[in-house]
Amino acid sequence: MRYREPVYRPPSEANSYLLPVTDGCSHNKCSYCAMYIAKRFSVRPLEEVLDDIDMAAQRMPRTRRVFLLDGDAMTLSAAKLVPILEALRANFPELQRVSSYTNAISVNNKTDEELAQLRSLGLTLGYLGLETGDEIVNERIVKGASIDDQVRAVQRAQAAGIKMSVMVLLGMGGRDRTREHAIHTGQVVSRMDPRYISCLCVTPVPGTPLHEQVEAGTFEMITPEETLEELRLLVENLELSGAVFRSNHASNYLPLGGRLPADKQRLLGAIAHAQAGNVPLKPEFLRGL
Numbered sequence: 652m653r654y655r656e657p658v659y660r661p662p663s664e665a666n667s668y669l670l671p672v673t674d675g676c677s678h679n680k681c682s683y684c685a686m687y688i689a690k691r692f693s694v695r696p697l698e699e700v701l702d703d704i705d706m707a708a709q710r711m712p713r714t715r716r717v718f719l720l721d722g723d724a725m726t727l728s729a730a731k732l733v734p735i736l737e738a739l740r741a742n743f744p745e746l747q748r749v750s751s752y753t754n755a756i757s758v759n760n761k762t763d764e765e766l767a768q769l770r771s772l773g774l775t776l777g778y779l780g781l782e783t784g785d786e787i788v789n790e791r792i793v794k795g796a797s798i799d800d801q802v803r804a805v806q807r808a809q810a811a812g813i814k815m816s817v818m819v820l821l822g823m824g825g826r827d828r829t830r831e832h833a834i835h836t837g838q839v840v841s842r843m844d845p846r847y848i849s850c851l852c853v854t855p856v857p858g859t860p861l862h863e864q865v866e867a868g869t870f871e872m873i874t875p876e877e878t879l880e881e882l883r884l885l886v887e888n889l890e891l892s893g894a895v896f897r898s899n900h901a902s903n904y905l906p907l908g909g910r911l912p913a914d915k916q917r918l919l920g921a922i923a924h925a926q927a928g929n930v931p932l933k934p935e936f937l938r939g940l
């Protein structure tokens with residue numbers, strides 16, 4: 652296995668075999684993201700990827716989960732993804748799922764038939780960082796895809812049978828858009844109707860445009876208490892057919908988890924309990940950032 656550091660994966664892929672099919676991120680411009688700043692985007696040659704799969708099959712023949720690296724493996728055409736998925740199926744008899752980060756443009760560039768083909772070959776889960784449902788904030792953070800593009804991508808992937816996990820960033824609107832950010836994000840996630848939703852808290856990382864904006868005073872971070880209010884507005888505006896909701900990433904001040912819509916009132920109750928000061932918020936030194 653050959654990796655170019657740094658390597659990132661979602662927390663839920665902790666036990667997956669991480670297979671690099673690209674290096675870096677084809678967009679690499681989001682204002683808050685430091686993940687691939689130091690990596691020039693490139694596509695790995697297919698022979699190298701197939702070699703890696705052979706090596707992994709010898710060392711970990713019972714692999715059940717594979718996560719395709721890096722920032723957006725779906726940027727590869729279906730024609731390039733198909734032989735990789737076929738090799739994974741052929742080499743790992745116990746394979747249960749293949750997943751990757753996805754961006755909206757990469758999904759929307761594929762036809763419905765191609766998405767269905769990728770699903771039939773085992774690509775069953777995609778992670779999409781929506782971050783915000785607010786148009787103004789979406790422009791500010793240079794997401795590279797419109798809100799409608801992102802809604803369409805999640806709906807199309809799921810129509811093809813690929814479950815989608817959508818990530819949102821509390822605090823991404825700064826103080827001036829905090830309310831709009833939270834409400835619009837809840838509404839947009841509802842339009843997407845994903846199977847999983849993860850809430851994280853925005854963290855300005857040195858080297859990113861967001862960090863420079865914070866230093867320059869043009870982006871004002873919200874307080875932990877204001878983050879709770881965003882969480883409340885977000886959950887209040889979620890109307891979903893059936894999803895797992897989590898705010899248990901290390902960056903969160905109030906870890907929550909449940910199923911929506913069934914647990915909506917319980918989650919809102921837990922947030923109100925915390926807002927009333929009955930639950931200590933996670934201290935900064937425990938946020939693991």
Ligand code: SF4
Nearest residue numbers: 676679680681684722
């Ligand atoms: S957030 Fe995702 S799409 Fe944006 S730069 Fe980072 S890896 Fe690329």
